[in-house]
Amino acid sequence: MKGYEVKRINNVMNENIYPLVEESKKAGFRFLQKLVSNYSDGSNTFNMPGEALYGVYRQDGVLIAVGGINIDPFSNNPHIGRLRRFYVTEDCRRNGVGTLLLKMLISEAKNHFQIIVLNSTPQADAFYTSFGFTKSDKYPNSTHYLTLKTYS
Numbered sequence: 631m632k633g634y635e636v637k638r639i640n641n642v643m644n645e646n647i648y649p650l651v652e653e654s655k656k657a658g659f660r661f662l663q664k665l666v667s668n669y670s671d672g673s674n675t676f677n678m679p680g681e682a683l684y685g686v687y688r689q690d691g692v693l694i695a696v697g698g699i700n701i702d703p704f705s706n707n708p709h710i711g712r713l714r715r716f717y718v719t720e721d722c723r724r725n726g727v728g729t730l731l732l733k734m735l736i737s738e739a740k741n742h743f744q745i746i747v748l749n750s751t752p753q754a755d756a757f758y759t760s761f762g763f764t765k766s767d768k769y770p771n772s773t774h775y776l777t778l779k780t781y782s
Contacts, residue, residue, distance in 0.1 A: 634694075634727060636734045639676075639683045642669045645693055654717055662696070665715040676700060680711060680742025686718075686731050694722045697731050699739050702747055704770040711743035712772070732761060740778050747772035 639645055642665060654662040668674035676683040676698050683698035697716035701708055713735060718728045739746050747769045750758055755774075759765060763774040 633689055634730060635687045635689075636684055636730055637687060639685045639696070641675075642666065642683060642696075645685065647693060647696065650693060650696060650717060650719060653719060657720070659717070661715055662717055665696070665698075674700065679708075680739070682735070682738050683715070684731060684734050684738075686722075686727050694719045695727050695731050697735055699735050699743075699746065702769070702772075704772070705747070709744040710769065711739045711746045713746055713748040716748075728757060732757075736761070736776070736778070743778060745769070745775055745777055747775045749773050 647662065647666065651662045651666060654660075665674075678701050681698070681700050683696070685693045686695035688694055695718040698714050699711045700714050702710040702712040704712075713732075716728075716731070716735075718731070736746065746763075748758065748763070749771055750773045755765060758774050761776070763776045765774055767773065769775055
């Protein structure tokens with residue numbers, strides 16, 4: 631997508647993520663603050679096999695979206711990945727940024743996982759189901775899942 635670049639984030643502490651954290655907190659979401667806290671204390675740095683954290687950047691280098699995939703901590707199955715900390719700045723929503731990020735995360739997940747799960751808000755339901763996610767509580771602490779076609 632023209633004007634945006636998706637890049638893997640190797641250390642969120644080296645990124646200017648704080649504007650996203652502040653915006654998300656004002657909107658009532660605490661999960662980006664938790665991303666920073668977990669990264670700081672080492673409890674989740676997206677460094678286990680198959681895990682990754684990505685950001686979407688504008689042409690001027692500003693981080694406008696973030697999202698990651700972890701081994702699902704609730705399923706006790708290393709072949710289930712969990713989409714986590716997915717956030718797009720409000721002024722960049724509905725213009726393909728979230729799609730760009732989610733496609734990257736699904737592509738990455740296909741190399742390591744059989745299923746991706748997530749816990750979403752009702753407002754994001756249509757977004758995830760448009761990618762083939764099924765709305766279901768089949769997996770612990772999740773609202774949606776996607777069975778991946780490819781698995782290595």
